[in-house]
Amino acid sequence: MIQFKAPLRDINFLINDVFDYQTHYKNIPGGDEATPDMVDAIIGEAARFSEEVLSPLYQVGDEGCKFEDGQVTTPPGFKEAYQQYMEGGWQGMSAPVEYGGQGLPLSLGVIKSELIGTANWVWGMYPGLSLGAMNTIYLHGTEEQKQTFLVPLTEGRWTGTMCLTEPQCGTDLGQVKTKAEPNPDGSYNITGTKIFISSGEHDFTDNIVHIVLARLPDAPEGTKGISLFIVPKLNVNEDGSNGDANNVTCGSIEHKMGIHGSSTCVMNFDGSKGFLIGPENKGLHCMFTFMNTARLGTSIQGIGAAELSFQGALPYAKERRSMRSLSGKKSPDKVADALIVHPDVRRMLLTQKAIAEGGRAMLYYAATLADKMMASHAAGDMKGYEDWDDKLGFLTPIMKAGLTELGYEAANHGVQVYGGHGFIKEWxxxxxxxxxxxxxxxxxxxxxxxxxxxxxxxxxxxxKSFDDFRAVVNQFIKNHKNTKEMKPFIKQLKRAMIAWRLNTFRIAFKARKDRDMVGAASVDYLMYSCYIVMAFFWAKMADAAYTNLAEGKDVDFHKAKIQTAEFYYDRLLPRAKAHRKMMLKDPKSLMQMDEESFAFL
Amino acid sequence: MIQFKAPLRDINFLINDVFDYQTHYKNIPGGDEATPDMVDAIIGEAARFSEEVLSPLYQVGDEGCKFEDGQVTTPPGFKEAYQQYMEGGWQGMSAPVEYGGQGLPLSLGVIKSELIGTANWVWGMYPGLSLGAMNTIYLHGTEEQKQTFLVPLTEGRWTGTMCLTEPQCGTDLGQVKTKAEPNPDGSYNITGTKIFISSGEHDFTDNIVHIVLARLPDAPEGTKGISLFIVPKLNVNEDGSNGDANNVTCGSIEHKMGIHGSSTCVMNFDGSKGFLIGPENKGLHCMFTFMNTARLGTSIQGIGAAELSFQGALPYAKERRSMRSLSGKKSPDKVADALIVHPDVRRMLLTQKAIAEGGRAMLYYAATLADKMMASHAAGDMKGYEDWDDKLGFLTPIMKAGLTELGYEAANHGVQVYGGHGFIKEWxxxxxxxxxxxxxxxxxxxxxxxxxxxxxxxxxxxxKSFDDFRAVVNQFIKNHKNTKEMKPFIKQLKRAMIAWRLNTFRIAFKARKDRDMVGAASVDYLMYSCYIVMAFFWAKMADAAYTNLAEGKDVDFHKAKIQTAEFYYDRLLPRAKAHRKMMLKDPKSLMQMDEESFAFL
Known part of the structure; x- marks a missing residue:
């Protein structure tokens, strides 16, 4: 059984010593509410809820949802945990006060989501999906739509979904076929089948608000003919109460590799009443407005996986005894040495740790960009909004893909530390x-x-956004060019930053001649970028740790932080070299093979 | 549903054009039986059995074994498939004629195992475990033990297991506690609990022959006090028929991440009658005699995973349509282009293909070493036996760990090609x-x-064995120094071979000062070595393909082979660089952290 413990010491280090959230909050709406005491209280309470309520449900959730007669029953305890979450007002924490929220900074909501998502990612998907629906309605809905749908979502009385995927298309949403036919009253009849709808049906709340991509009659083909609709499971009465059923049914739930406790639904819309949200045919644009924060949310899954798997592996590595250290017995009185004496076990544990903490630093930095983006939006400064969105948007694919790939790797190390026992479900x-x-x-x-x-x-x-981020890092490098203890980090970081820019130009140059260069280089380029970005944040953390060490603060913690940074630079950053080499290759060896020649069976 | 197709074209290329099995068989006992027609017939029949009988049971097997009252029921169809396998005489194919086998070369058994293991690895574990027991009895048993136990195992009437692991130890077998107390009749009473015993109990056969590690009274502590015993599930009557139960019971089966169709048993021995095999206290030595061939067997799982996942992903990549090629529409009349036009999808498919085919080449080469080892053994040439065993032993950890890591990666690519659908069990x-x-x-x-x-x-x-392998590669390099079309491969391979030796010396040198250097470098060193070894085999395949191309043979197949080699050198071999960089690092950043400082929770 894994018991999650909130990494409060690390969180405090980041928000106080690395990023100084209190100064940051001075210029953020709702920031004045986020006093040190308030931040402490919220994080502490989210930690308690995650450790005591959600963590014990993590393995329980693996038993999965049950589906019968169109109804989904979530795993034992899930519903009760949601009830507590709703009553605690957690869903509206960073939502606008005028629609029932508490208006606290988005970054504080990110920390809450991280704690929840690390303790029990699967449970966290239900409120997480609601957040997507809330954002969409907040940004594009009419005032009436906000009063009708956003308020109950913010209060957690209803939940929400995002209905994009159809059997024939996922990424390529231009192929969406679901139809929306206008009714005389201004509403629409929505008809079609959506698949892979997380939280599409469940037993947490009576009503569920679906945000649905569909096509109006005579809409242009492809992505330019898609509109966005609000389609509730139950029609809403004038007084806001739940009315009759709206012909939205769950046809089945998927049997999946994991996230068994999350209901992944086939949703059938059969002339269901929907309400257009945002302009006609601009559905994809509206859907993607908040994509950067949504992807930030998904990156948390990678960070959480690394943290949870690390927390599971570490005690085992300290307790389980196997073989002797090659550098001499460490526990001569015991039958064998603990796993943690073996260098390769340490390599796996430190990799998990470096990914979790490095990823968390990236997340907390990105969250400050999101705060600023929201602040501009609230102030009606659309130029500022777009600028911050771009800055955030540069980091989001790196974090979404990079951190989930690395989090997955970390989860694998966790199993390896356990040896054969890692393969057994019980653990x-x-x-x-x-x-x-x-x-x-x-x-x-x-x-x-x-x-x-x-x-x-x-x-x-x-x-542009690449240069913006580089400027931040280069400023840091400049500030530390004479900091003696930072030298080993700064030297490598500086070299990596120069190479990153140069290699990006190289790829851009090659891509002009051969458009397939972009796709050929892309994944290696992303991982290459991720290792460099994370190296910056490890340097930043090492710097903060050195500063605190100089003041004699919490020596063990800060020493370990610097040692983890050293590990990162020694044994993770060098991976960037292989990615660099591969991303610069000509696309030829990828593209030359005839489709028919891939296999001769 | 995945339907396995035997990669016969590739197998024929390897055994005829790359390794010339027919010449090799001239000096191998049983090789005279392995005429081209016989080889063809055996491989063809194994292919048919794998495709028609085993492949359809692959997903069925995921439903798992059932355990009730000490009895294990295997998934539907498993038992019937075993019946066919037994009747076909497959188990004894490469076993000695004098104990009921057909005496064909071990390498032919490897190809059979590969076909079975690719179609349905889980089912193949049952006969695979038997093979381990057979080898142990053949090498260390008395003539009476061979007649009693080896013959029915060879005929497939009984199956076998290897009982090593106990709750407190897996890798560190010196901690084994199971006891063996001598009886006046020369037998022993075996008492203890073994865990993770694959095929420990099942419904294929009535009797099961367990090979059990246990301690004699007053045996020395640790690895030097362990002996090996044959412990049948049912006692054997004088006439060889099954007698009464031998107090060997299955306490439970494990709930695992995968291989659900394989029973992983807790086995309780309660004064069960056992027979010493090999000398007292030399059990570990006896157990490990055949370890290299056993590990060769496990490497097949990686190769099979890459092949099967590739076979699953390729048709999907050709059929599923999503987005447009960045270099211009490829199917303008269709709603979108097929996935396979996208460079990154090709990268994943080619990675799977390069791992499967590169791994297969390594396997078929290693199998010739195993053949020669067996030939020396049969001729009583123990020096020759040890020499070939050493040559094989150099490759086995590289193949066991390297190919299973790469096979796992390939399986991940297969899921990525499917996108979200890859996560759904049905596929x-x-x-x-x-x-x-x-x-x-x-x-x-x-x-x-x-x-x-x-x-x-x-x-x-x-x-020594490193130098032996390097000599083989260097001879190849020398032979091709003037082969024009091989130049790009030879140039890189030569450079890699020089670096490999140099870096090995570097590590050896550092290890003298710091014993933790070995553990710190080990996994990176193994993967580094694996990429170089596979590069050799890709060069060898490219060479054979060029030779055939020059003769105008099967142009498409051989062109694709060369293109895959080019892909390997472009986009997989460069990974060795990152491993090189990391393996040469000082152990400091791994070893310096205090155990208490890994986490502050």
């Missing part, structure tokens, strides 16, 4: 692998994220 | 990941294999 270690597998697939696969980064964000964006 | 793609996970754990984890390679085979072995 819970293998479940983390199965649950994390999906993170590399949904919200855009790793390949799709990589194209988004290199094709859209970097090349189409003319390197 | 079977995710099952390959779950089933392959165990390959990195059992028969020695990747970490254990890496220590075996670097610590034992290379450093303790004074680089």
């Amino acid at each position: 819970g270690m293998e479940q983390i692998i199965r649950d994390t597998q999906i993170a590399k697939l949904y919200e855009g696969t790793t390949g799709v994220q990589a194209l988004d980064l290199l094709g859209r964000k970097i090349l189409l964006g003319r390197m | 079977g793609m995710e099952q390959i990941i779950r089933d392959t996970q165990i390959a990195k754990l059992y028969e020695g984890t990747t970490g254990v294999q890496a220590l075996d390679l670097l610590g034992r085979k290379i450093l303790l072995g004074r680089m």
Whole structure:
């Protein structure tokens, strides 16, 4: 049984010593509410809820949802935990006060989501999906739609979904076939089948608000003919109460590799009443407005997997005894030495630790960008909004794909530390692998994220957001050029930053002649970028740790932080070299083979 | 549903054009029987059995074994398939004629195992475990033991197991506690609990022959006090028929991440009658005699996972339509282009293909070494036997760990090609990941294999077997220094071979000062070695393909082979660089952290 413990010491280090959230909050709406005491209280309470309520349900959830007669029963305890969550007002924490929320900074909501998602990612998907629906309605809905749908979602009385995928298309949403036919009263009849709808049906709440992509009659083909609709499971009465059924039915739930406790539904809309949200045919645009924060959310799954798997592996590595250290017996009085004396076991544990903590640092930095983006939006400064969104948008594919790939790797190390026992369900270690597998697939696969980064964000964006991020890192490098203890980090980081820019130009240059260069380089480019970005955050953490050490604060903690940074630079950053070499290759060896020659069977 | 097709074209290319099995068979006992017609017939029949009988049971097997009242029921169809297998005489194919086998070369048995293991690895574990028991009895048993136990095992009427692991120890077998007390009749009473016993109980056969590690009274502590015993489930009557129960009971079966169709048993021995096999206290030595061929067997799981996942992903990549090629529409009349036009999808498919075919080439080469080892053994040439065993032993950790790690990666690519659908059980793609996970754990984890390679085979072995393998590669390089079309391969291979030797010396040198260097470098060293070894075999295949192309033979097949070699050198071999960089690092960043400082929770 894995018992999650909230990494509060690390969280405090990040928000106080590395990023200084209190100064940051001075310029953020709702930031004045986020006093140190308030932040402490919220994080402490989220930690308690995650440790005491959600963590014990993690392995229980693997038993899965049950489906009978169109009804989904979630695993034992899930519903009760949601009741507590709703009553605690957690869903609306970072939502606007005018629609029932508490208006606290988004970054604080990210920490809450991280704690929940690490303790029990699967349970966290239900409120997580609601958040997507809330954001969409907040940004694009009418005032009436907000009063009708956003308020109960914010209060957690209803939950929400995002209905994009259909049997014939996932990534390529231009192929969406679901139809929306206008009614005389201004509403629409929605008809079609959506698949892979997380939280599409469940027993948490009576009503569920579906955000559905569909086509109006005579809409243009492809992505330019898709509109967005709100389609509730139950029609809503004038007084806001739940009315009769709206012909939205769950046809079945999927049998999956993992996230068994999350209902993945086939949703049938059969002339269901829907309400257009945002302009006609601009559905994809509206859907993607908040994509960067959604993807930030998915990156948490990778960080959480690394943290949880590390927390599972560490005690085992200290307790289980096997063989002797090659450098001499460490526990001569015991039958054998503990696993943790073996260098390769340490390599796996430190890899998990470096990914979890490095990923968390990336997340907490990205969350400050999201805060600023929201602040601009709230102030009606659309230029500022777009600028911060771009800055965030540069990091999101790196984090979504990079951190879920690395989190998956970390989960694998967790199983390896256990040896054969890692393969046994009882320990819970293998479940983390199965649950994390999906993170590399949904919200855009790793390949799709990589194209988004290199094709859209970097090349189409003319390197603007790339340059913005580089400027941040280069400023850091400049600030520390004379800091003696930072030298080993700064030297390598500086070299990596120069190479990153140069290699990006190289790829851009090659891509002009051969458009397949972008796709050929993309995934290696993304991982290469991820290792460099994480190296920056490890340097930043080492710097903060050195500062605290100089003041004699919490020596063990800060020493370990610097040692983890050293491990990262020694044994993870060098992987970037292989990716660099591969991403610069000509696409020829990828593209030359005839489709018919891939196999001769 | 995945339907396996035997890669006969590739197998024929390897055994005829790359390794010339017919010439090789001239000097191998039983080789005269292995005429081209016979080889064709056997491979064809094994292919048919694998495709028609075993492949349809692959996904069925995921439903798992049932356990009730000490009895295990295997998945539907498993027992009937075994009946066919037994009647076909498959179990004894490469076993000695004098004990009921057909005496064909071991390498032919490897091809049979590969076909079975690719179609349905889980089913194949039952006869695979028997093979381990057979080898142990053949090498160390008395003539009476061979007549009593080996013959029915060879005929497949009984199956066998290897009972090593106990709750407190897996890798560290020195901790084994199971007791063996001598009886006046020369037999022993075996008492203890063994866990993770594959095929420990099932419904295929009435009797099961357990090979059990246990301690004699007053045996020395640790690994030097362990003896090996034959313990049948049912006592054997004088006439060889099954007698009464022998107090060997299955306490439960494990609930695992994958290989659900394989029974993983807790076995309780309660004064069960056992027979000493091999000398007292030499049990570990006897158990490990055949370890190299056993590990060769496990490496097949990695190759099979890559092949099966590739076969599952390829048709999907050709049929599923999503988005447009960045270099211009490829199917303008269709709603979108097929997945296979996208460079990154090709990268994943080609990675799977290169691993499957590269791994197969390594396997078929290693199988010739095993043949020669067996030939020396049969001729009573123990020096020759040990020499070939050493040559094979150098490759086995590289293949066992390297190919299972790469096979696991390939299985992951298969899921990625499917996108979200890969996560759904119905397609079977995710099952390959779950089933392959165990390959990195059992028969020695990747970490254990890496220590075996670097610590034992290379450093303790004074680089002898390393030099032997390098001589083979260097001869190939020398032979092709003037072959124009091979130049790109030879140039890179030569450079890699020089670096490999140099870096091995570097590590050896550092290890003298710091013993933790071995463990710190080991896994990176193993993967580094694996990429170089596979590069040799890809060069060898490219060479054979060029030769055939020059004669105008089967142009498409041989062109694709060369293109896959080019892909390997472009996009897989460069990974060795990152491993090289990491393996040469000082152990400091791994070893410096205090155990208490790994986490502050």
